[in-house]
Amino acid sequence: MTPGARISAAIEVLDDVNARKRPAADALKDWGLSHRFAGSKDRAAIASLVFDAERNRASAAFLMGSETPRAVVLGSLARARGMDADALMSLCSGEAHAPPPLDERETNCLAKGDLNGAPSFVAGDFPQWLEPSLTAVFGENTIAEMSALATRAPVDLRVNTLKAGRDKVLTGLAHLHATPTLLSPLGLRIPLMPDGRGPSLSAEPAYVKGLVEIQDEGSQLAALLALAKPGEQVLDLCAGAGGKTLALAAAMQNKGQIHAADRDGSRLMRSMARLERAGVRNVQLHAPRGSHDVLASLEGRCDLVFVDAPCTGTGTWRRNPDAKWRMRPGALAIRIAEQVEALEEAVRFAKPHGRILYVTCSILREENEDRIAAFLREHPDFQCLSAQELASTAHLPELARFASRLGLGLRLTPLTSGTDGFFVAMLMRGAHAAQ
Incomplete structure (x- = not known):
């Protein structure tokens, strides 16, 4: 699938999520079953697009002046991946299953839009009804705290000390650029790829043999x-x-x-x-x-x-x-x-x-x-x-x-x-x- 086709798929999945009020993971699974031509890398990339859109739904919609799945996906590409109007224009060509071209309003929103004047629940990407509870906890740091909760989570592993020590496992996962966690003496952190995907651990000997477990x-x-x-x-x-x-x-x-x-x-x-x-x-x-x-x-x-x-x-x-x-x-x-x-x-x-x-x-x-x-x-x-x-x-x-x-x-x-x-x-x- 082309990058543009993946964006179209993400918009389709998000439309299903909104229409049927269902978890994104369920909608992604059903999309994969009905589009078997999509390979594992395609499905992972589409999932990453959908989850980025959900993380930034409020701010992306504000940026684009619309709450449609298309607007949210495009806005999230600008918010989460730093894509400007020119970059998105090249992806939204209307060809080879890519989304239709950007219209003038969308181009202007991407070129000139920002979050100035946005309410805190938009700037922090959280449900408006929770604002009193969150403000009671975080006060003036509410937007910063909630913005951090709207970022991608890294892949954290816990070393199973029944089978190995952290140094041994760290060496075995060097190809994944694993580093020790700062607070847990048993943890390793693996950075995400630029598109937000984590590594496939099911084929890693350290995981298969039980030397590590996925755990935040x-x-x-x-x-x-x-x-x-x-x-x-x-x-x-x-x-x-x-x-x-x-x-x-x-x-x-x-x-x-x-x-x-x-x-x-x-x-x-x-x-x-x-x-x-x-x-x-x-x-x-x-x-x-x-x-x-x-x-x-x-x-x-x-x-x-x-x-x-x-x-x-x-x-x-x-x-x-x-x-x-x-x-x-x-x-x-x-x-x-x-x-x-x-x-x-x-x-x-x-x-x-x-x-x-x-x-x-x-x-x-x-x-x-x-x-x-x-x-x-x-x-x-x-x-x-x-x-x-x-x-x-x-x-x-x-x-x-x-x-x-x-x-x-x-x-x-x-x-x-x-x-x-x-x-x-x-x-x-x-x-x-x-x-």
């Missing part, structure tokens, strides 16, 4: 801050597909026991292949079985309950940019109720002197500091470690600078830490809380 640096840090030790009894209460379970197993050196549970049994079972590839041997999977209490035997026995709480996912918008436009106000209330329920469930399993690590990939105060404050009011036998104490105990003292200014816990964002948006808080029970 912020997620790696959350697992390290859990302070999981060899020999402990650990419950990963919302394990999902097992990313943090794998990291906990490595920290525990395959010693002790990790119990991984999730309401979505099919998603949990998909972690089996990952566990096997990583050489993990200390994990039991607890899939739901109707009304049967599959975790009853763990009540009051866990040293650590890891709560990767259901949340709005606002901290992952770099990777899931279309999700921010599909999010609705009612979703926040639903997630908060689920977070309260997850924390209450965690109390049931934490033993005396045990601990609960509460983690979200959200940047909203309502899902983070407010939840910890409410939990502590209801549970005086728990205490939240200060960010400084938690960072020091995890031997990651530099993380103390990410202490939340809105309450207890640590906050990570693309702008401040170069990671996805994460919140982490450690709740200690009983005698530990009093020390």
Whole structure:
């Protein structure tokens, strides 16, 4: 496919996303199935165009003076890839499946348009209804923080210390220009290609052999801050597909026991292949079985309950940019109720002197500091470690600078830490809380 034809395909996919109110990944998959002539590189390039358009939807539409898929794709090419009117004219020729030529209005918008006078939700590319919540968190830095969340996310890998050290893996991935992450002692970062695509890791020996796992640096840090030790009894209460379970197993050196549970049994079972590839041997999977209490035997026995709480996912918008436009106000209330329920469930399993690590990939105060404050009011036998104490105990003292200014816990964002948006808080029970 020509570059122009790829742009036409991206416009077609975005039109499908808008018309059917569906995730971009689903629309891209269907487009690929119905256009089998498109090769893997074509499909990857089209996906990159679509996700860039979603990242910059509000600012691109403002720049072009239109919200049509064509306007958003063209505007995003100007915003995300720095293409000027002349460059886009050469691609939009109307020939060989390329988009029709630019009209006079489009040419003028590309040549003279800018974001001067744009509202903050346009300049920062986020839903207008979330502005009060985001401003309460970031204040005058709201546009800068949200603009960082509208950029492309790098490819982060976690070195599996059950099989290799970081230096060894770094050498093996030198051809991908891998570099050590700045905050996680286990992480490697691989730069994206100019068109926004990452490398194909499925053919890399280090990935196939389980020496590395794809995991954002912020997620790696959350697992390290859990302070999981060899020999402990650990419950990963919302394990999902097992990313943090794998990291906990490595920290525990395959010693002790990790119990991984999730309401979505099919998603949990998909972690089996990952566990096997990583050489993990200390994990039991607890899939739901109707009304049967599959975790009853763990009540009051866990040293650590890891709560990767259901949340709005606002901290992952770099990777899931279309999700921010599909999010609705009612979703926040639903997630908060689920977070309260997850924390209450965690109390049931934490033993005396045990601990609960509460983690979200959200940047909203309502899902983070407010939840910890409410939990502590209801549970005086728990205490939240200060960010400084938690960072020091995890031997990651530099993380103390990410202490939340809105309450207890640590906050990570693309702008401040170069990671996805994460919140982490450690709740200690009983005698530990009093020390």
